[in-house]
Amino acid sequence: MDRIKFGTDGWRAVIAKDYTIDAVAKVAYATALWLTRKFKNPAAVIGYDCRFGGEMFMEAVAKILASKGIRVYIPEQFVTTPMVSLAVKKLKANCGIMISACNGPVNFNGYKLKGDHGGPMFEKDVKDIENLISEENEIDLELLNWNYMLEQGLIQYINLETIYMKEVRDNLSPEKFKASGLRIAFDAMFGSGQNLIKKLFPDEVSMHCVVNPSFHGVPPDPVRKNLNELSEWITHTRDIALGIALDGDADCVTLFDEKGNLIDANMILLLLIHYLAGYRQEEGKVVAGFSSTGKVRKICDHYAVPLIQSKIGFKEISRIMTEETVLVAGEESGGIALGDHLPERDGFWAGLMVALAIVDTGKSLKQLLKEVYSITGPFAFERVDLELNRIIRTRVIENCRNEVYQNFGSFKVIRTESLDGCKFYFSENQWLLIRPSGTEPLIRLYAEAETSDITLAIIEAARKTLVGEA
Known part of the structure; x- marks a missing residue:
C-alpha cells in the first residue's frame, strides 16, 4: 500500500483494497495525536454518508479518538458533510471527520478533515496530521470497548440533522417557497x-x-x-x-x-x-x-x-x-x-x-x-479528465511549467497564468486550464469559449496534444 496522502478533498481509496479498517485506524490515530498535542480537552464530531461500511469506519475512528481522551460526538445515522461542519462550530469542537468519498466512484470511501472554524481543515494542519500517520498500526481496536466508552460519556450520540435543519429554517425561510406554490x-x-x-x-x-x-x-x-x-x-x-x-x-x-x-x-x-x-x-x-x-x-x-x-x-x-x-x-x-x-x-x-x-x-x-x-455574454464551459500514466502526467506538468506549449492545434497561446496548474489564453474569452487532479491519478482539462463547439474544439486539440506525448 502506498503512503496515505490527503488531496484537495481528503484521503480517498478503494474499499477493501487500500481503504480498510487498518488503514483508517492509522489515520484516526494520527488525528488523535494531533488533537491531543494541539488542544487541551479536545472534542471532535464524526459523521458518515451512505457508502459501504460508513458506520463501521466511523465507529473505529470514534473508538480510537475516545481512547486518547478526546470527547467524541457521533450521529445515530448517516449525515451530510455540511452537518458535520456546522456541528463542529455549534458544539465548539476542535475537529470534524467525515467518512465519505463525496462524488467519487462507488467502490471508494474517504476521510475528510474539518477545522474548528466550520470548514475544510487548513492545509498546514492537514499536512501535520498526514506526517503523523505511521506505517504500523499503533492501537488494537479489539481491546477498545464500545459500550464502556458510551457509558463513560467519551462517545456521545447527537442529532446533527436537527442542528442543521434548525439553521435552515432560521435563515432560509423555506415557508416562503411553500407559500409560493412553486x-x-x-x-x-x-x-x-x-x-x-x-x-x-x-x-x-x-x-x-x-x-x-x-x-x-x-x-x-x-x-x-x-x-x-x-x-x-x-x-x-x-x-x-x-x-x-x-x-x-x-x-x-x-x-x-x-x-x-x-x-x-x-x-x-x-x-x-x-x-x-x-x-x-x-x-x-x-x-x-x-x-x-x-x-x-x-x-x-x-x-x-x-x-x-x-x-x-x-x-x-x-x-x-x-x-x-x-x-x-x-x-x-x-x-x-x-x-x-x-x-x-x-x-x-x-x-x-x-x-x-x-x-x-x-x-x-x-x-x-x-x-x-x-x-x-454567452459562454460554454467543459471539463474532461484524462487517464494518463504517471510518467506522462509528470511530463505534461513539467511542459506546462516550462512553457513548452505554444499552441494546441489551431489555438495559439497569447498568455498564461499559473496560480494552480497552467491556464492558456487564446483570447480574452477562450482559455484552457491543465492541472493534475488533487484526488485521483488524472490530468484535468478545463476550457471556456463563446460557444460549446469552440469549447469542445479546444478540449479535443488539447487531448490530441497531450495524448500524443504517450
Missing part, C-alpha cells in the same frame, strides 16, 4: 442528503432517496450523464420550478430550470452574485476557484464587487472566508458557500438560496439566467 424536484443520488427534502418539503418530487451503497452502479456525482432521469422528469412534469441534485455527501450541487436544462456550478455562482449583489444589494467579496468561469470577473465588475481568485480546492477558499467578508464563494466542481452561513460547501443550502431568489424576484430560473447572460 414545486421542487429533488435527486439525492442515493446520498446522505436524502432526508433533507423529506423533512423540509415532504410533498415535493424526490428520487433516489433510499440507502443503496452500490448507488446502482452510478457514482453520486451530479453531472449531466448521471442526471438524465431528473431532467426528463422535470421536462415531462411541466410544473417544476427548480430541480436540485446533490452529490454523495450533499456538499456539491447541480440545478435544473423549469425546462429541464442543467445549471452547473459556474452558472449557480453567477446567479447568486446576481441575486445577492444585484437584487438584495448585499456587500462582500466573491471568492472563485482558479478553474471557475472567467465570467465571474465580468459580473463582479458589473456590480463593483471585489473578486478573489483562489487555488482549487475548498481548503483555500475556506481559509479566505475566515479572513474576509465574503458574499459568496464557489468552484466549478459543484461547491458553493454562502458567506453568512459556513466557510464550507453546502449544496442544499445553495439550492435553497436559488429557490429563494425565484420567489423573491418573482422570476423563473430561466428568466434570471437570461439576465445573467445579458451581463456576462
Whole structure:
C-alpha cells in the first residue's frame, strides 16, 4: 500500500483494497495525536454518508479518538458533510471527520478533515496530521470497548440533522417557497442528503432517496450523464420550478430550470452574485476557484464587487472566508458557500438560496439566467479528465511549467497564468486550464469559449496534444 496522502478533498481509496479498517485506524490515530498535542480537552464530531461500511469506519475512528481522551460526538445515522461542519462550530469542537468519498466512484470511501472554524481543515494542519500517520498500526481496536466508552460519556450520540435543519429554517425561510406554490424536484443520488427534502418539503418530487451503497452502479456525482432521469422528469412534469441534485455527501450541487436544462456550478455562482449583489444589494467579496468561469470577473465588475481568485480546492477558499467578508464563494466542481452561513460547501443550502431568489424576484430560473447572460455574454464551459500514466502526467506538468506549449492545434497561446496548474489564453474569452487532479491519478482539462463547439474544439486539440506525448 502506498503512503496515505490527503488531496484537495481528503484521503480517498478503494474499499477493501487500500481503504480498510487498518488503514483508517492509522489515520484516526494520527488525528488523535494531533488533537491531543494541539488542544487541551479536545472534542471532535464524526459523521458518515451512505457508502459501504460508513458506520463501521466511523465507529473505529470514534473508538480510537475516545481512547486518547478526546470527547467524541457521533450521529445515530448517516449525515451530510455540511452537518458535520456546522456541528463542529455549534458544539465548539476542535475537529470534524467525515467518512465519505463525496462524488467519487462507488467502490471508494474517504476521510475528510474539518477545522474548528466550520470548514475544510487548513492545509498546514492537514499536512501535520498526514506526517503523523505511521506505517504500523499503533492501537488494537479489539481491546477498545464500545459500550464502556458510551457509558463513560467519551462517545456521545447527537442529532446533527436537527442542528442543521434548525439553521435552515432560521435563515432560509423555506415557508416562503411553500407559500409560493412553486414545486421542487429533488435527486439525492442515493446520498446522505436524502432526508433533507423529506423533512423540509415532504410533498415535493424526490428520487433516489433510499440507502443503496452500490448507488446502482452510478457514482453520486451530479453531472449531466448521471442526471438524465431528473431532467426528463422535470421536462415531462411541466410544473417544476427548480430541480436540485446533490452529490454523495450533499456538499456539491447541480440545478435544473423549469425546462429541464442543467445549471452547473459556474452558472449557480453567477446567479447568486446576481441575486445577492444585484437584487438584495448585499456587500462582500466573491471568492472563485482558479478553474471557475472567467465570467465571474465580468459580473463582479458589473456590480463593483471585489473578486478573489483562489487555488482549487475548498481548503483555500475556506481559509479566505475566515479572513474576509465574503458574499459568496464557489468552484466549478459543484461547491458553493454562502458567506453568512459556513466557510464550507453546502449544496442544499445553495439550492435553497436559488429557490429563494425565484420567489423573491418573482422570476423563473430561466428568466434570471437570461439576465445573467445579458451581463456576462454567452459562454460554454467543459471539463474532461484524462487517464494518463504517471510518467506522462509528470511530463505534461513539467511542459506546462516550462512553457513548452505554444499552441494546441489551431489555438495559439497569447498568455498564461499559473496560480494552480497552467491556464492558456487564446483570447480574452477562450482559455484552457491543465492541472493534475488533487484526488485521483488524472490530468484535468478545463476550457471556456463563446460557444460549446469552440469549447469542445479546444478540449479535443488539447487531448490530441497531450495524448500524443504517450
